[in-house]
Amino acid sequence: MRVRATYMRYGYKPLLHVCKIIFGALYTKIKKWGDELMKKSLAFVIAILFVLSIVITACTPKDASGGEPASEAASELKILRTNNLNEPGSLDPALAQGTHDSWVLDHVFEGLYKKAPDGSIVPGMAKEYSLADDEVTYTFVLRDGITWSNGDPVTAYDFEFAWKRALDPELAADYAFQLYYLKGGEAYNTGQGSADDVGVKALDDKTLEVVLETPTAYFIELTSFYTYYPVNKKVVESNPDWAKSADTHVSNGPFKLTGWEHNAKITLSKNDNYYDASLVKLDGIELAIIADENTAWQRYLGGEFDFLTPLPQAVVAQLKAEGNPELVIGGELATYYYNLNTKVKPFDNVKIRKALSLTLDRQVIVDKIAQGGQLPAEGVVPFGMLDENGREYREGAGKLVEYNVEEGKKLFAEGLAETGFKVEDFSKFSILYNTLEAHKKIAQAIQEMWRTNLGIELQLENVDFQVKLDREKAGDYYVSRAGWIGDYVDPMTFMDLWLTDGAFNDAEFSNAEYDRLVLEAKSTTDQKVRMENMRKAEKILMDNMPVIPIYFYTQPYAQKPYVTGVFKPLNRYPYFIYADMNK
Numbered sequence: 001m002r003v004r005a006t007y008m009r010y011g012y013k014p015l016l017h018v019c020k021i022i023f024g025a026l027y028t029k030i031k032k033w034g035d036e037l038m039k040k041s042l043a044f045v046i047a048i049l050f051v052l053s054i055v056i057t058a059c060t061p062k063d064a065s066g067g068e069p070a071s072e073a074a075s076e077l078k079i080l081r082t083n084n085l086n087e088p089g090s091l092d093p094a095l096a097q098g099t100h101d102s103w104v105l106d107h108v109f110e111g112l113y114k115k116a117p118d119g120s121i122v123p124g125m126a127k128e129y130s131l132a133d134d135e136v137t138y139t140f141v142l143r144d145g146i147t148w149s150n151g152d153p154v155t156a157y158d159f160e161f162a163w164k165r166a167l168d169p170e171l172a173a174d175y176a177f178q179l180y181y182l183k184g185g186e187a188y189n190t191g192q193g194s195a196d197d198v199g200v201k202a203l204d205d206k207t208l209e210v211v212l213e214t215p216t217a218y219f220i221e222l223t224s225f226y227t228y229y230p231v232n233k234k235v236v237e238s239n240p241d242w243a244k245s246a247d248t249h250v251s252n253g254p255f256k257l258t259g260w261e262h263n264a265k266i267t268l269s270k271n272d273n274y275y276d277a278s279l280v281k282l283d284g285i286e287l288a289i290i291a292d293e294n295t296a297w298q299r300y301l302g303g304e305f306d307f308l309t310p311l312p313q314a315v316v317a318q319l320k321a322e323g324n325p326e327l328v329i330g331g332e333l334a335t336y337y338y339n340l341n342t343k344v345k346p347f348d349n350v351k352i353r354k355a356l357s358l359t360l361d362r363q364v365i366v367d368k369i370a371q372g373g374q375l376p377a378e379g380v381v382p383f384g385m386l387d388e389n390g391r392e393y394r395e396g397a398g399k400l401v402e403y404n405v406e407e408g409k410k411l412f413a414e415g416l417a418e419t420g421f422k423v424e425d426f427s428k429f430s431i432l433y434n435t436l437e438a439h440k441k442i443a444q445a446i447q448e449m450w451r452t453n454l455g456i457e458l459q460l461e462n463v464d465f466q467v468k469l470d471r472e473k474a475g476d477y478y479v480s481r482a483g484w485i486g487d488y489v490d491p492m493t494f495m496d497l498w499l500t501d502g503a504f505n506d507a508e509f510s511n512a513e514y515d516r517l518v519l520e521a522k523s524t525t526d527q528k529v530r531m532e533n534m535r536k537a538e539k540i541l542m543d544n545m546p547v548i549p550i551y552f553y554t555q556p557y558a559q560k561p562y563v564t565g566v567f568k569p570l571n572r573y574p575y576f577i578y579a580d581m582n583k
Contacts, residue, residue: 077283078581080563082307083296084287085436086465087263092243093229094166097174099485100465102226103573107268107285108149108251109229112140112159112208113220117567117578121221125154125230125252126208135215135525136183140208147273148232149256156202161233164188164195174473175227177496177503178487181219183211214523217530221488254280254577263289281565281580291435291464300558306581307566309557309574313438316556317371326558329373333384333486333571334553335494337377338431338446339507341478342546346425351415353545356479357401358408359453360446362551369445370438372556377401377549379538381491384570388527393491397535400542401549405453412454426456432472433481434465442550443481472506482506483553486571491534492522493571498541509546 086100096105114124126140146154163182166173167189180186182200187193199211212219222228235242235250242248246267249257254274259267268285271277288305290296293312300308309330311319319327340347340356347353362376375383379400385393416422431447433439443460451457458479463471471477484504486493495518496502500510514537521533541547557574559566565579 078281079284079286080282080307080576080579080581081286081288081305082309083290083299083305084266085289085293085296085310086291086434087289088266089466089469090243091249091257091260093226093231094162094171094173094175095243096226098465098469099573104257104266104268104287105226105229106253106572107255107576108249108253108257108271109226110253111225111228111230112223114224115569115572115575117575119569121224124224125159126223129220136212138210138212138219139203140210142206142208143275144206146252146275148235148250148252149271149273150232150235150250151273152232152234152250153205154230154232154252155205156208157205158230158233159208160200160202161236162229162231163200164198165231165236166227167198168195173227174503178222178225178227181212181214181216181222183213185213215525216522217525217527218488218490218492221490225487255282255285258284265289279578281578282576285576293437297558306560306563307557307574307576309555310436310438311372311556311558313369313371313441319556319558320371320373326560328557328559328568330555330557330568330574331384331570332553332555333382333489333493334483334555335377335380335382336374336442336481336483336550336553337380338548338550339472339477339480339482340546340548341475341480341507343475343508344478346415346419346421347478349415349419350544351411351418353548355408355412355415355454356450357545357548358404358411360449360548360550361403362401363403365442365445366551369441370551373554374551377551379542380497380547380549381494381534381538382486382552385489385491387531393531393534396531397538400539408453423455426458428459429478430459430461431479431481432461432463432468432477434468435462439481446550475506475508480506482547485553489571491531491538492518495534495537496522498546507546509541509544511540511544514540 084100084103088101088104089098090096090101091104093105093109096102110124112124112126113121116122125142125146127143129138129140131138142154142156148154163179165171167176167179167185169189169191176189180189182198184193184197184199188195188198201209203209230252232250239248242250246257246260251257251271254271254276255268256271257266258269259265266287266289270280270283274280288296288299293310296305296308297312297315299305316327340353342348366374366376378394379397381393381397383392383394387393387396431443433443440460440462447458447460468480472480472482484494484497498505498507498509498514499518500515517533517537521530524530555568562581562583563579564582566574566576567578568574
């Protein structure tokens with residue numbers, strides 16, 4: 001919705017008309033007095049001029065900031081309004097760990113490469129790169145004239161500093177593992193090496209040399225991921241709290257952070273220092289922070305939002321049934337699943353875990369509960385990626401989860417006998433989920449399926465998203481709702497989640513053969529070896545069932561007809577970088 005200066009709401013032309021009448025009367029009266037007294041006092045003439053200047057100034061329309069007159073067209077700003085659902089945990093790229101952070105970061109920062117509207121990876125801060133014959137040494141050349149939002153030049157030294165900072169064990173960044181592709185990255189992060197040994201080095205202001213541990217087929221795409229975003233070395237070193245306030249936040253993307261009312265609203269403004277600023281049509285983006293999706297939907301209906309995701313499940317179903325053109329079902333490279341805490345009895349028993357999975361009717365969940373075009377999960381890796389033969393990876397991996405109540409009951413009885421637990425003992429366990437009506441309804445459906453099919457009744461516990469993440473990290477849960485959006489378009493973005501001691505292995509799964517297969521797949525560009533290893537590893541994972549895949553996501557969103565140019569990468573939230581508003 002367009003925002004206008006306050007006086008534009010009523011129009012300044014009537015005000016000018018009134019001022020002209022007043023001015024005319026004053027002028028006639030003052031002229032008469034002046035004719036009589038002009039000869040008597042030069043001071044009086046000066047006084048007359050002063051009064052006239054006040055009248056003229058008062059009757060001259062100002063813009064919103066108190067400046068000079070502005071036309072109606074010039075005063076209109078294109079501000080896209082939406083909802084972020086949760087307060088960001090951090091707007092520091094190194095410390096971010098969820099979509100509540102990354103949706104903002106993807107608009108205010110930019111990496112060496114970036115996502116294009118057609119889904120391809122194109123130059124961002126870098127204008128080009130070259131890969132040496134050893135297949136591990138990359139040389140990136142930065143664009144000319146790129147600057148930070150505060151006017152400082154973006155340099156290769158900023159990238160080197162940012163990547164090594166994210167790996168610094170003192171920072172304790174959860175996503176540091178995404179930089180383990182760099183030579184010496186894991187050693188430095190785990191205290192077994194130094195920053196000097198990490199394979200990233202600025203050769204000069206414009207040239208960045210990157211050396212990997214092993215050839216990595218998807219490394220260029222990784223540079224578009226937020227953990228690889230640069231930070232302003234000078235700003236970060238001078239202020240450790242730089243990312244906590246809009247007043248001190250500095251970024252290099254198409255927008256910049258200009259307001260952050262914690263737990264209330266985030267305001268982004270167009271970054272005129274961005275090298276492609278001419279392609280950015282919006283003047284800004286306002287993201288409210290409202291955790292209740294029904295409240296957010298009412299604001300969209302009331303015209304307070306121009307775009308909204310996620311949507312209440314009942315709303316998605318209704319809009320689909322109506323064929324409402326404002327509903328868009330966005331593709332998503334993501335899996336909705338439940339973690340099982342394998343360090344806590346009886347969830348350390350594989351038969352109990354498999355029984356819980358076998359007794360869930362995923363088709364009912366997607367058809368009757370989720371209602372957003374989701375697909376029942378067939379494993380942990382979703383559809384949308386190709387294997388070595390150019391076919392859908394999921395087809396080659398096969399259907400690794402199923403609905404089989406009788407087999408589930410059999411395994412559950414055997415698991416109870418092995419652990420000594422009784423059916424009634426499960427009433428002290430709970431399903432942990434973050435506050436959202438959609439998650440609540442799915443948890444209730446799963447709770448009922450387990451009650452009906454296994455005779456157990458777990459409790460339900462909802463908390464804020466960040467609290468859920470913290471509790472999962474601490475192992476303070478029994479069963480928890482989780483979801484993963486691929487960081488890059490390759491099955492590995494899912495498979496390496498459950499490596500032993502993995503940063504996001506909240507189920508605490510550990511299997512030596514699984515680790516071997518995944519690590520071998522990560523260390524080669526041979527697509528046949530990579531894909532075959534990942535297929536075998538996924539089967540091991542599903543045979544052990546430390547996590548229960550529920551469905552493969554879609555991302556439904558609502559968009560007003562006057563909003564155009566929004567695009568949604570397969571593994572990102574929608575981008576407003578090239579969006580426009582024409583009411």
